[in-house]
Amino acid sequence: MELSPSSPPSPPEILNLDSIRALRILGKGAAGTVFLVRDVASVSSSFFAVKLVHKSSASSLRRARWEIEVLRRLSTDSLQNPFLPRLLSSYESPEFFAWAVPYCSGGDLNVLLRRQNDGVFSSSVIRFYVAEIVVALEHLHSMGIAYRDLKPENILIQQSGHVTLTDFDLSRSLKKPTGPQFCQPDPELRTIRTKSRSFSRWISSAAESNKTGLKKTRSARVNPINRRKTSFSSGERSNSFVGTEEYVSPEIIRGHGHDFAVDWWALGVLTYEMMYGETPFIGKSKKETFQNVLVKEPEFAGKPNDLTDLIQRLLVKDPSRRLGSHRGAAEIKEHSFIAGVSWDLLTEVLRPPFIPLRDDGELTVGGFDIKEHLEKLRTPSSAPQSPLRSPPHMCHKNDPFIDF
Numbered sequence: 001m002e003l004s005p006s007s008p009p010s011p012p013e014i015l016n017l018d019s020i021r022a023l024r025i026l027g028k029g030a031a032g033t034v035f036l037v038r039d040v041a042s043v044s045s046s047f048f049a050v051k052l053v054h055k056s057s058a059s060s061l062r063r064a065r066w067e068i069e070v071l072r073r074l075s076t077d078s079l080q081n082p083f084l085p086r087l088l089s090s091y092e093s094p095e096f097f098a099w100a101v102p103y104c105s106g107g108d109l110n111v112l113l114r115r116q117n118d119g120v121f122s123s124s125v126i127r128f129y130v131a132e133i134v135v136a137l138e139h140l141h142s143m144g145i146a147y148r149d150l151k152p153e154n155i156l157i158q159q160s161g162h163v164t165l166t167d168f169d170l171s172r173s174l175k176k177p178t179g180p181q182f183c184q185p186d187p188e189l190r191t192i193r194t195k196s197r198s199f200s201r202w203i204s205s206a207a208e209s210n211k212t213g214l215k216k217t218r219s220a221r222v223n224p225i226n227r228r229k230t231s232f233s234s235g236e237r238s239n240s241f242v243g244t245e246e247y248v249s250p251e252i253i254r255g256h257g258h259d260f261a262v263d264w265w266a267l268g269v270l271t272y273e274m275m276y277g278e279t280p281f282i283g284k285s286k287k288e289t290f291q292n293v294l295v296k297e298p299e300f301a302g303k304p305n306d307l308t309d310l311i312q313r314l315l316v317k318d319p320s321r322r323l324g325s326h327r328g329a330a331e332i333k334e335h336s337f338i339a340g341v342s343w344d345l346l347t348e349v350l351r352p353p354f355i356p357l358r359d360d361g362e363l364t365v366g367g368f369d370i371k372e373h374l375e376k377l378r379t380p381s382s383a384p385q386s387p388l389r390s391p392p393h394m395c396h397k398n399d400p401f402i403d404f
Contacts, residue, residue: 015091015100020050021367032060032096036103038367048088052098052370063169064097070168071101073143082347083136085164098370104164106157106356109274113152119277123307125353126274129155130310131341132163133267138329140165141260146172150266151247152273161352174259245286246279250317253290264324264332268314272298275307280315306337 022035032053053064071087090099149170156164249265251258281292313323
């Protein structure tokens with residue numbers, strides 16, 4: 001996972017744990033804990049997310065260092081992408097790493113999906129999210145980074161309604177794709193400008209390219225009744241780590257080596273889940289799930305259409321024949337389901353399917369000290385579930401089925 005030694009980015013501002021107050025825990029996982037924090041030393045009392053990882057093992061140490069390094073690379077002016085996070089600051093002590101990234105107030109795509117009345121998105125909403133995710137993956141691949149952890153829980157919704165990928169500890173540096181078949185990310189893709197463009201206007205141009213007659217979409221927006229403030233205090237984020245193996249590609253299970261195509265496989269699983277509310281290969285156990293990934297074909301309801309065709313071509317078990325395996329994101333962008341997307345206008349959509357409600361008012365007071373919280377976790381009277389205890393069914397480096 002080492003980076004090339006050429007011109008490393010300048011180190012970010014050092015995170016001062018004494019000047020921040022944690023307002024709540026946003027998520028817990030095998031790698032660490034994510035807090036929503038407020039900078040009490042700042043005049044504006046800005047909010048951001050802080051991920052804290054204990055140096056409890058060589059694996060957690062290596063993954064934390066790598067994730068910080070990836071975020072540093074993403075934060076350089078020449079590489080910034082509107083659908084990927086940037087590193088605000090970082091801190092290292094003898095016991096743990098901590099680093100800050102922008103806070104995404106809309107929660108994650110998993111929570112948003114489950115809160116829909118029927119637990120699925122319309123094809124128009126799927127098209128919007130797939131388009132932004134493709135652009136994010138294209139950018140990572142152009143940097144020589146395979147994401148390897150695409151799933152709804154790792155797709156956060158910004159205050160603007162646009163997505164951001166998160167958690168890069170399982171990503172890997174691979175040989176950077178070269179040649180004319182791999183296009184660089186569009187240099188015109190900028191951060192959101194003030195010119196107003198509605199989601200419906202953007203999506204209508206995309207729908208015009210639908211040549212196979214998708215049924216009329218139920219809605220181009222997420223149901224407003226589900227626009228509730230997202231809270232992970234009940235453990236939604238923590239529990240959502242269960243089921244990571246549902247996104248693992250066949251080549252990873254076989255252990256024959258893998259490349260950027262694993263991300264296009266995961267995109268196929270994700271798109272299927274957005275369409276049906278469940279993943280296509282889930283079994284009663286990890287072993288059965290892996291067996292399904294290797295031999296089972298995805299099942300679809302109704303007549304074939306552009307969306308089901310995209311999913312089928314992404315879920316080809318032979319990575320050399322999978323959509324995206326030869327020309328990367330360019331192949332996905334050319335597919336009829338999203339071929340009509342105005343890629344240069346994507347960041348200008350100011351009314352995406354879901355726009356989180358602002359919760360600044362209830363985040364201005366209270367909070368707890370992160371360091372004191374960590375001390376309590378070390379005492380015998382603390383809760384039995386440690387933030388670093390691995391949730392069930394998580395795919396780890398030492399898993400006999402997986403070679404990360």
